[in-house]
Amino acid sequence: MAFVNPVPKLYRSVIEDVIEGVRDLFAEEGIEEQVLKDLKQLWETKVLQSKATEDFFRNSVHSPVFTLQLPNSLHQTLQSSTASLVIPAGRPLPSFTTAELGTSSSSASFTLSGYPIHVPAGVTLQTASGHLYKVNVPIMVTQTSGRASILHPIQQVFQQLGQPPIIQTSVPQLNPCSLHATTEKSQRIETVLQQPTILHSGTVDRKHLENATSDILAPPANEREIMSEALLSQPESSQYISLPGVVFPPQVSQTDSQVEPVLSVSGSMTQNLNGRPFSTSQQGAQHRHMSDTQLHVLKNRMFGCDSIKQQRNTEEPSNLPVSEKDSNSQMDLSIQVTDDINEIIQIDGTGDASSNDEIGSTRDVDENEFLGIIDAGDLKVLEEEADSISNEDSTANSSDNEDPQIDIVEEDPLNSGDDVSEQDVPDLFDTDNVIVCQYDKIHRSKNKWKFYLKDGVMCFGGRDYVFAKAIGDAEW
Amino acid sequence: MDAASDVALDILITNVACVFRTRCHLKLRKIALEGANVIYKRDVGKVLMKLRKPRITATIWSSGKIICTEKQVKKKLNLVPDLARSLQELGFRVIFTDFKVVNILAVCNMPFEIRLPEFTKNNRPHASYEPELHPAVCYPTKSLRAALQVFQQGVSQ
Numbered sequence: 106m107a108f109v110n111p112v113p114k115l116y117r118s119v120i121e122d123v124i125e126g127v128r129d130l131f132a133e134e135g136i137e138e139q140v141l142k143d144l145k146q147l148w149e150t151k152v153l154q155s156k157a158t159e160d161f162f163r164n165s166v167h168s169p170v171f172t173l174q175l176p177n178s179l180h181q182t183l184q185s186s187t188a189s190l191v192i193p194a195g196r197p198l199p200s201f202t203t204a205e206l207g208t209s210s211s212s213a214s215f216t217l218s219g220y221p222i223h224v225p226a227g228v229t230l231q232t233a234s235g236h237l238y239k240v241n242v243p244i245m246v247t248q249t250s251g252r253a254s255i256l257h258p259i260q261q262v263f264q265q266l267g268q269p270p271i272i273q274t275s276v277p278q279l280n281p282c283s284l285h286a287t288t289e290k291s292q293r294i295e296t297v298l299q300q301p302t303i304l305h306s307g308t309v310d311r312k313h314l315e316n317a318t319s320d321i322l323a324p325p326a327n328e329r330e331i332m333s334e335a336l337l338s339q340p341e342s343s344q345y346i347s348l349p350g351v352v353f354p355p356q357v358s359q360t361d362s363q364v365e366p367v368l369s370v371s372g373s374m375t376q377n378l379n380g381r382p383f384s385t386s387q388q389g390a391q392h393r394h395m396s397d398t399q400l401h402v403l404k405n406r407m408f409g410c411d412s413i414k415q416q417r418n419t420e421e422p423s424n425l426p427v428s429e430k431d432s433n434s435q436m437d438l439s440i441q442v443t444d445d446i447n448e449i450i451q452i453d454g455t456g457d458a459s460s461n462d463e464i465g466s467t468r469d470v471d472e473n474e475f476l477g478i479i480d481a482g483d484l485k486v487l488e489e490e491a492d493s494i495s496n497e498d499s500t501a502n503s504s505d506n507e508d509p510q511i512d513i514v515e516e517d518p519l520n521s522g523d524d525v526s527e528q529d530v531p532d533l534f535d536t537d538n539v540i541v542c543q544y545d546k547i548h549r550s551k552n553k554w555k556f557y558l559k560d561g562v563m564c565f566g567g568r569d570y571v572f573a574k575a576i577g578d579a580e581w
Numbered sequence: 582m583d584a585a586s587d588v589a590l591d592i593l594i595t596n597v598a599c600v601f602r603t604r605c606h607l608k609l610r611k612i613a614l615e616g617a618n619v620i621y622k623r624d625v626g627k628v629l630m631k632l633r634k635p636r637i638t639a640t641i642w643s644s645g646k647i648i649c650t651e652k653q654v655k656k657k658l659n660l661v662p663d664l665a666r667s668l669q670e671l672g673f674r675v676i677f678t679d680f681k682v683v684n685i686l687a688v689c690n691m692p693f694e695i696r697l698p699e700f701t702k703n704n705r706p707h708a709s710y711e712p713e714l715h716p717a718v719c720y721p722t723k724s725l726r727a728a729l730q731v732f733q734q735g736v737s738q
Contacts, residue, residue: 549620581618581631 112569120148538565542575554579595738596652596686602679603645603668612641615671632664639664648683689737697733 542561556577613621639649717730
């Protein structure tokens with residue numbers, strides 16, 4: 106049921122086209138090729154981080170990629186100009202290849218494939234989908250192979266930084282992880298997420314886990330297994346428990362310093378059909394949160410960061426195996442998506458004056474032209490651009506409606522701010538959902554609006570979509 | 582005119598059209614981009630601003646002249662200054678001047694039916710009735726400076 110997501114390809118093609126286009130210019134200016142490479146890398150990582158699209162990575166769609174960044178700064182993982190590590194995981198054979206080595210000493214990139222991966226302490230991981238993990242303790246990321254009936258608890262490493270947006274609660278996705286669909290009776294149907302488990306070496310966790318698991322054991326009457334893991338690096342850290350079907354936000358206890366990351370693991374494990382016990386301990390980690398009960402497939406897992414937002418639906422099946430709620434299916438799901446649960450990281454929008462790349466992805470796209478680079482956060486720039494373009498266009502074709510006039514349509518989450526008496530709400534444009542497109546026709550009857558749009562890019566719920574045609578109805 | 586003056590009638594004001602001036606040049610584009618609930622009609626050169634709270638539809642020209650129609654339900658609240666204030670919010674140095682009510686549309690319901698052909702005959706010079714054009718009798722009264730439209734059902738506007 107995974108739709109082919111055209112967005113990453115589109116973005117990738119855009120990036121490549123642009124890079125090729127400016128290559129000559131750069132050469133003329135006397136800028137090194139390396140700069141161009143850095144630019145490209147930066148761009149890619151930024152797009153990745155923005156989570157505007159899933160599975161952005163060019164390497165293999167199926168392999169989750171981990172980006173390791175050696176510790177230097179706490180949170181500036183991929184924001185730094187140095188190349189970041191890309192670790193494609195999921196290969197059966199662990200191999201270690203170095204993708205790019207950053208020049209700076211602060212970060213280096215390694216490509217890791219296969220499992221298990223031992224991650225030393227103080228490393229920041231970034232998966233292919235852009236989830237960031239900061240590991241302060243030595244962890245081992247293992248891949249659960251469904252076939253081996255090994256369940257992988259999904260863990261999440263948080264580091265609550267001063268800037269919440271940077272933290273992601275998403276769980277790394279591993280393609281090779283196979284999911285076992287829950288049994289028919291699964292009450293909760295949700296996407297099954299399989300994540301490589303990041304084992305925390307803290308012994309305290311085990312205790313918590315045990316407690317958690319015991320709690321978890323109670324509810325599932327069926328053979329679901331609920332896995333929740335809360336790994337705490339510190340005893341004081343809060344613990345996360347994933348309850349079946351209940352999205353539990355792991356509480357990230359924030360220590361004073363950012364040094365201590367909170368490892369929150371929410372395990373939503375796919376259910377083992379056979380009800381085999383979850384052998385998380387296979388990982389060899391001391392704490393294995395995995396309960397021996399069945400997995401519980403959770404659709405939405407919330408991770409308890411305050412900044413974490415829980416998204417309900419998997420809108421876009423990513424190229425990575427998307428977990429689906431298949432309570433009745435017996436098949437193994439290859440991959441799941443955690444993106445919905447992840448917090449939306451607005452990397453490009455926040456305070457970024459320069460135009461950024463944001464390309465929408467569409468679900469029902471046939472083909473879309475590249476509309477341009479749009480900065481979601483900077484609507485004014487967009488408006489001006491659009492308006493200037495539209496002015497030019499309109500002067501050229503005054504009566505031609507069909508003309509590609511770039512227009513901005515915004516969807517208000519609040520449906521306008523008319524409630525404020527006496528004043529118009531000025532932050533009408535601070536919406537999260539933006540559409541930049543061309544219009545064919547916009548029609549209004551009294552307070553009923555009809556929109557016939559084309560060739561658009563939208564940022565909706567943090568995700569990007571592109572469309573060739575869009576029809577909308579609205580009531581004002 | 583057979584206005585039923587015996588019976589106390591309720592006249593409901595349905596629409597009020599008024600004009601006022603802002604005494605300053607307005608940048609329509611800016612209003613269109615930044616204002617809320619605006620429709621920019623570039624071909625005509627005006628901006629329509631619709632408000633919900635006081636049901637106002639304002640037509641704004643760049644010269645600063647604003648025509649607004651207010652659809653009032655019951656209150657006689659005049660919330661046109663709000664419109665000027667919203668313009669002020671956008672950064673224009675608006676001065677609220679020359680407020681003039683141009684038109685008021687009111688509906689008056691009569692409890693009886695009116696036979697239009699007879700009515701027209703009786704009020705020859707004034708009433709004009711073209712059934713093919715419009716189902717109402719048009720009756721402009723000079724004294725009140727109003728034009729009445731009398732419908733058969735007894736609704737007159």
